[in-house]
Amino acid sequence: MSATFGVTGEPSWKQNPVPTIQNTPQPPTHPSQATTRQFSRNDPVTNDGEPSAPPRHTEAGNTRPLGAVENQAAHTGLPVxxxxxxxxxxxxxxxPAEHVHSFTTVEQxxxxxxxxxxxxxxxxxxxLAFLNTPVDGLHSFDSVQxxxxxKQYFESTHVxxxxxxxxxxxTVTAGVRNCINRNAVLMGGxxxxxxxIGSKTYKPTRTIYSDSCKEGDEGILPHQRxxxxGSWPTLIFETGVSEALGRLQQDARWWFEQSNHSVHAVIVSHVLCDERIIDLEIWRMQPIQHPRPATRSNTFLxxxxxxxxxxxCSTTPATTTGAVPFFIISFEALVLRPRAxxxxxxxxTQQDIEYIATVFRASL
Structure with missing residues (x-):
């Protein structure tokens, strides 16, 4: 069976929108420059493990240069x-609309x-979503979570x-993570x-809202570098079942944008239990071209x-659609140092995929 993506019907929150929030704080006058930290094995690396040259994304059989991040103020009206x-x-x-509620109390x-x-x-x-959640309501929930x-909290809309x-x-999150950990062990320590990092709470770096936050399913942090x-992981795992694909993709975008590109890859695992299917997506920063005169660089990410x-996973062994071995992340982008x-x-690998399929079947 094919995957069912999205939600049909007109959600109730569209019919009864949340009132506009007034007195929105103004952006700071001196935000930091946007930077990109993806790089490949060919890029020079400084002592702290970060790239010292324009980033490149390298995967099996495919190398594509990434351009620099341009001034976003021209497009968003906000400072860079x-x-x-x-x-x-x-x-x-x-x-879905039936999963959207209005916040009253933490007990509710x-x-x-x-x-x-x-x-x-x-x-x-x-x-689940709770509209009109005040900041003190978020803090109260934190104490009993x-x-x-x-959880994820958008302070600007109080969601x-x-x-x-x-x-x-x-099970799927742990299965993929275990395969990556095993790869690291086999490289000699x-x-x-x-x-x-587990489901650690992270505060965004590219918004003026200090109480906004998000937790992933898992993450890997190169702690020596x-x-x-508040150190950001280089790899994040986001997993969901059934109708959750659109939400997972929104989550993936958040990690890149709000970590100021310190997150280098997000593994999105969309699980269809009835069909016994796992769809894996790898998200990265990719170049896009804006319609501007060719006389200046206009490459965005x-x-x-x-x-x-x-x-x-309905077959034994599992069958796959897509290239195997399945590229996750370069050594340099995960560990933040040149590889030996x-x-x-x-x-x-195919062996890894069969392991993930086996533990997934056992969880049903």
């Missing part, structure tokens, strides 16, 4: 380095979460997004340079899906 948060419609992308949020978890099976969208629940992972959701409390792999002779890019 400051991005607006998504509007209400974009913030709720991929979430916890009650809806408990009710959803008790009735939810692995087919339904795992997201249960393990395993992921709280909750993700409720299921068994297959967690590269795993000791990497840390799993990025230390400190945008988050975009780089390539896909479909794993059909015994070190390679991070790929999913």
């Amino acid at each position: 380095g400051v991005d607006p948060e998504p509007n209400l419609e974009s913030a709720l992308e991929g979430i 949020v916890l009650g809806i979460i408990a009710e959803t978890q008790s009735s939810q099976n692995d087919v339904f969208c795992p997201y 249960s393990a395993g629940i992921r 709280l997004i909750i993700k409720l992972p299921s068994g297959p959701h967690e 590269v795993d000791r340079e990497l840390s799993d 990025r230390g400190g409390q 945008e988050p975009r899906c780089d390539h896909r792999l479909r794993i059909d 002779e015994n070190e390679t890019d991070f790929l999913l």
Whole structure:
């Protein structure tokens, strides 16, 4: 069966929009310049592990140079380095109307979460949204948030997004992560340079809203080259089931834009339990061309899906659509140092794919 993407019908929140929020703070006058940190094995690397030359994206059989990020103020009306948060419609992308509620109290949020978890099976969208969530409501929720629940908060629109992972959701995330960790171990101890960040909360760097935040499903941080409390991972995992693809893609864009491109790749895993299918997407910053005179450089970067792999777990062994080995991320982009002779890019082999399919079937 083919995957079903998106949600049909006119959502109720469109019929009753949230009132416009007044007194929006003004952007800072001296934001930092936007930078891009993707690079390949051919790029010079400075002592702190960051690239010292224009970035290049390299994957098996394909090398494409990336251009520099231009002044975004000409297109957004904001100073360079400051991005607006998504509007209400974009913030709720991929979430069905019946999963959208209006915040009243933290007890009400916890009650809806408990009710959803008790009735939810692995087919339904795992997201809940709460409109009109004040900042103090977010802080109150933080103090009682249960393990395993992921959240995202847009301060500009006061929208709280909750993700409720299921068994297959967690199993697929762990399966892909384990394969990457195994790759690192087989390189002779590269795993000791990497840390799993779990569902750590991150604050965006490219917005004026200090209480906005997001948690991923998993992430990998090269802790020897990025230390400190707010260090961003180089690889993020985002997983969802059934109707969640649009939401997952929105999540992938957030990591690139709001980490100021410190995140180098996002693995999006879209799980279709009834069909026993896993769709993997790798998101990276990719070049786009804006219609401007050819007399000046006008190459921008945008988050975009780089390539896909479909794993059909209804067969044994699993069948795939897409190139295998499946390229995840270059060694340099993940570990933030040049690779040695015994070190390679991070790929999913056919053996890795069969392992992921096996543990996924066992979770159903």
